[in-house]
Amino acid sequence: MKKNLGNADRIIRLCIAGVLALLWFQNIITGTWGIVALAVAAVFVLTSFVSWCPLYAMFGIKSTPKKQVQ
Known part of the structure; x- marks a missing residue:
């Protein structure tokens, strides 16, 4: 599971x-x-501790910060 909660x-x-x-x-x-x-x-x-929300995953929502490419 990739984290999707910031x-x-x-x-x-x-x-x-x-x-x-x-x-x-x-x-x-x-x-x-x-x-x-x-x-x-x-x-x-529970979702706060694992940093993953199934509804966010279902709808493709992420509140994690995007990595900046240099």
Whole structure:
């Protein structure tokens, strides 16, 4: 797997995952929406750690910096 997530994208995903988890732990999001929020948070954390997103790969999107040729 080639990396397709840049550092900024990874940080944003981790922040969103943290907010979703915080909302769930504070009982602001409950029930089915709470389970969905935790699942999304888990996917965001996982994709951030491996620097690869399957949806980005499917659509050919890359947020990694391009290498400059000299």
